[in-house]
Amino acid sequence: MSTLEIVPRPSITIVGGGPGGYEAALVASKFGADVTLVERNGIGGSAVLTDVVPSKTLIAAADSRRRVMGAPGLGLDFDAKSVRSDLEGINQRLLRLASEQSEDIRRRLQANGVRIVVGEAKFVERNVVEVVTMDGKTETITSDAALIATGATPRELDSAKPDGERIFNWKQLYSIDELPEHLVVVGSGVTGAEFASAYQLLGSNVTLVSSRETLLPGEDPDAAQVLEDVFSETGVNVISRTRAESVTRTRDGVRVELSAGGYVEGTHCLLAVGGIPNTADLGLEDIGVEMTPSGHIKIDAVSRTSVSSIYAAGDCTGRLALASVAAMQGRIAVNHLLGDIVKPFSSNQVASNIFTSPEIATVGVTAEMVATGEYQVDQHVIPMASNPRAKMMNVEDGFVKIFSRRGSGHVVGGVIVAPRASDLIYPLSLAVSQKLHVDDLAETFTIYPSLSGTVAEVARQLHRREEF
Numbered sequence: 521m522s523t524l525e526i527v528p529r530p531s532i533t534i535v536g537g538g539p540g541g542y543e544a545a546l547v548a549s550k551f552g553a554d555v556t557l558v559e560r561n562g563i564g565g566s567a568v569l570t571d572v573v574p575s576k577t578l579i580a581a582a583d584s585r586r587r588v589m590g591a592p593g594l595g596l597d598f599d600a601k602s603v604r605s606d607l608e609g610i611n612q613r614l615l616r617l618a619s620e621q622s623e624d625i626r627r628r629l630q631a632n633g634v635r636i637v638v639g640e641a642k643f644v645e646r647n648v649v650e651v652v653t654m655d656g657k658t659e660t661i662t663s664d665a666a667l668i669a670t671g672a673t674p675r676e677l678d679s680a681k682p683d684g685e686r687i688f689n690w691k692q693l694y695s696i697d698e699l700p701e702h703l704v705v706v707g708s709g710v711t712g713a714e715f716a717s718a719y720q721l722l723g724s725n726v727t728l729v730s731s732r733e734t735l736l737p738g739e740d741p742d743a744a745q746v747l748e749d750v751f752s753e754t755g756v757n758v759i760s761r762t763r764a765e766s767v768t769r770t771r772d773g774v775r776v777e778l779s780a781g782g783y784v785e786g787t788h789c790l791l792a793v794g795g796i797p798n799t800a801d802l803g804l805e806d807i808g809v810e811m812t813p814s815g816h817i818k819i820d821a822v823s824r825t826s827v828s829s830i831y832a833a834g835d836c837t838g839r840l841a842l843a844s845v846a847a848m849q850g851r852i853a854v855n856h857l858l859g860d861i862v863k864p865f866s867s868n869q870v871a872s873n874i875f876t877s878p879e880i881a882t883v884g885v886t887a888e889m890v891a892t893g894e895y896q897v898d899q900h901v902i903p904m905a906s907n908p909r910a911k912m913m914n915v916e917d918g919f920v921k922i923f924s925r926r927g928s929g930h931v932v933g934g935v936i937v938a939p940r941a942s943d944l945i946y947p948l949s950l951a952v953s954q955k956l957h958v959d960d961l962a963e964t965f966t967i968y969p970s971l972s973g974t975v976a977e978v979a980r981q982l983h984r985r986e987e988f
């Protein structure tokens with residue numbers, strides 16, 4: 521049951537202006553709530569200003585360089601080696617795009633009647649938030665309900681402090697004007713893999729320090745293997761099964777001490793060792809909001825915390841740290857608290873993409889769930905290299921994999937490793953969320969020739985004849 525059924529025009533305070541917060545604000549104001557959004561930095565949050573938008577814009581430039589440099593392989597005759605990356609220009613463009621997008625969202629929120637308060641929020645009671653505004657004043661906001669969407673901050677190692685000159689976290693990277701000659705990336709999660717891929721494609725030498733056996737722990741192992749092979753072919757030096765013990769400055773670069781012994785030197789270092797939730801200074805313990813040992817806010821499937829009038833969404837909750845998930849959780853929270861029909865959040869339907877070259881997109885059931893016996897599936901894989909359009913485009917790496925539920929034939933998951941896998945995954949995502957059968961995919965027209973033809977072909981291979 522919703523908490524606000526009997527309030528005619530409920531008031532909602534939203535803390536955090538990232539996708540978890542701003543999406544919820546738009547839905548709540550559309551349904552007539554009186555919405556105040558508090559943000560201490562910029563509207564759009566880290567997603568727009570420092571994380572998703574800047575990194576994907578950098579990657580767009582890196583991927584364009586890859587395609588230009590690969591053009592002689594298609595029969596175009598020019599000196600592809602002379603394509604130089606103007607990092608200063610790339611960074612100026614991506615920061616401009618991020619700031620314009622932030623401004624677009626701010627305008628949309630204001631046009632929808634959302635009141636924006638710039639400042640740092642803290643709960644002083646369950647229904648009272650105190651905001652220290654930019655000019656040092658304190659504003660007190662009382663509301664019927666609240667949504668916390670405060671995101672996360674890069675994790676730091678005591679022995680490797682980012683200085684924004686040679687040692688960086690992912691938010692500081694965009695101040696570099698000259699392309700690093702040798703970038704050492706510490707951490708082989710999604711952030712580390714994406715930046716390693718991008719900087720190598722822009723022209724840097726890249727060393728990736730991975731504490732794990734394989735890249736991208738937790739992701740589809742076949743996809744991680746494709747990326748390892750690509751890294752090996754393109755010269756990204758991966759040092760596995762060793763942690764960075766410390767990172768220090770040398771006279772003209774950095775030195776990374778490794779736990780397995782030895783060290784690696786480079787000109788710059790990126791620390792991509794995960795994030796910690798922004799929940800420490802919100803006053804949540806005092807008002808009874810339960811947290812996990814890692815400092816994330818505990819929520820249920822409709823984003824409600826242990827206090828029924830307070831909801832939480834996004835990276836501060838520790839569920840799949842994705843902008844799309846934050847936005848979905850925020851929408852679910854607002855729909856629930858306003859008494860609308862809500863489909864509870866299901867991680868088994870989330871689609872995500874790793875923006876390396878090639879991209880790695882996944883949806884639904886994972887290889888790990890299959891391996892642990894959580895799901896009984898049939899699966900089929902077809903390499904991209906066999907696709908006619910891929911041959912025309914000189915695409916050699918990647919594959920399409922589909923998982924269908926054994927017995928019923930419904931599509932429950934899939935993986936696509938290909939250029940623009942982020943776009944190609946949509947039919948599989950639709951199939952998973954709408955419980956489509958492999959035959960539905962198989963019988964749907966695709967374009968000839970197209971990369972999506974392989975999606976339909978994999979589905980055809982999973983067709984089972986009726987036994988009479």
Ligand SMILES: Cc1cc2nc3c(=O)[nH]c(=O)nc-3n(C[C@H](O)[C@H](O)[C@H](O)COP(=O)(O)OP(=O)(O)OC[C@H]3O[C@@H](n4cnc5c(N)ncnc54)[C@H](O)[C@@H]3O)c2cc1C
Nearest residue numbers: 536538539540560565566567641670671834835841842843
């Ligand atoms: C390098 C990188 C690339 C990524 N790329 C992708 C991608 O391609 N696709 C994808 O889906 N996800 C991506 N992610 C993940 C994505 O950035 C996060 O999942 C997303 O930002 C979460 O949104 P959010 O609303 O929870 O938090 P955020 O976007 O972090 O926003 C939270 C906001 O809350 C504000 N805030 C915090 N505390 C307070 C307070 N006390 N008072 C007022 N305001 C406060 C912060 O200033 C911040 O603006 C990436 C992450 C990283 C690190």
Ligand SMILES: NC(=O)c1ccc[n+]([C@@H]2O[C@H](COP(=O)([O-])OP(=O)(O)OC[C@H]3O[C@@H](n4cnc5c(N)ncnc54)[C@H](O)[C@@H]3O)[C@@H](O)[C@H]2O)c1
Nearest residue numbers: 707708709710711712731763764792793794841873874875
């Ligand atoms: N394209 C996208 O959607 C996208 C892009 C980037 C990040 N994200 C999301 O953000 C979240 C965080 O990802 P992330 O990659 O920043 O963090 P992560 O926690 O997933 O990975 C960090 C990695 O660093 C390793 N590590 C920690 N300390 C180390 C050390 N001293 N030396 C070497 N390795 C060390 C960890 O073992 C881990 O594998 C993820 O949930 C991810 O999905 C999404």
